[in-house]
């Protein structure tokens with residue numbers, strides 16, 4: 001790839017000076033691969049060979065449920081760092097321990113329980129190219145064990161200006177019989193569609209499903225993930241949204257939960273669901289936050305972080321600012337906060353769950 005106006009920073013991160021080329025057709029090819037990988041003493045590594053026209057990479061690691069996993073290193077061709085441990089004061093002060101570096105690296109990476117995921121690039125100013133990548137993963141489990149690693153690589157000559165997001169909505173049996181609740185869900189979907197439209201994402205509802213394995217009241221996912229894992233087996237091709245009464249019993253209540261940043265592109269794994277709670281907001285049309293919450297949590301699922309976390313850390317995307325633009329990814333965002341920046345929109349359209357027109361049917 002010829003890199004025009006790229007700058008090489010001391011860490012050898014390749015950054016562009018403007019957003020990458022985009023076209024109506026976007027990605028034109030998509031490759032899926034599976035690998036089996038062995039962990040020894042909490043570490044595993046492998047080489048990934050990406051085709052010369054690779055523009056995006058999604059990785060999913062499916063590990064043991066009792067461990068945490070983190071992609072802590074991804075080094076691209078010519079030694080270009082993508083995910084690494086930059087030594088910064090922010091990382092030092094974050095108290096994230098071993099997980100701090102990748103959270104603050106050029107392409108952000110976060111740890112998760114039972115496995116992990118990574119979207120590259122999750123900053124469109126980072127240059128992605130084909131070639132051999134070195135991937136390093138760590139786990140809190142010290143025992144020797146094997147995990148499954150899946151990759152989705154999208155190829156082409158330009159990023160997509162638009163894409164299509166198929167959505168499946170699942171609700172537990174007691175809620176599935178309530179016509180008022182379905183009306184509320186459909187109104188929320190309409191709101192999410194309009195929020196995503198301005199990001200170049202055409203949302204289409206594929207179906208409302210009844211899920212017997214889904215409880216109406218789910219525990220806080222930080223305490224117990226098992227019910228989520230059981231519910232997500234019902235996932236279908238596309239983005240799977242699970243609507244329940246409540247998530248945990250804290251005050252203030254939790255509005256929603258994305259099972260990973262980013263979600264897997266697989267239909268039915270631990271990282272394949274977004275959950276939203278009806279009890280979080282008022283069903284009166286004017287104040288209902290359900291559609292907003294669906295849009296916010298799904299945006300996490302498509303790879304976006306908060307513009308600014310409670311701790312003060314800011315999203316490194318150059319065009320997101322905590323105090324500007326009524327951003328959908330504000331940590332305390334509400335109704336009026338419906339906007340995403342050009343970089344955020346492009347990250348969302350880079351996720352393989354959003355299908356480029358160039359990929360056909």
Ligand SMILES: [Zn+2]
Pocket residue numbers: 296297300306331
């Ligand atoms: Zn959030």
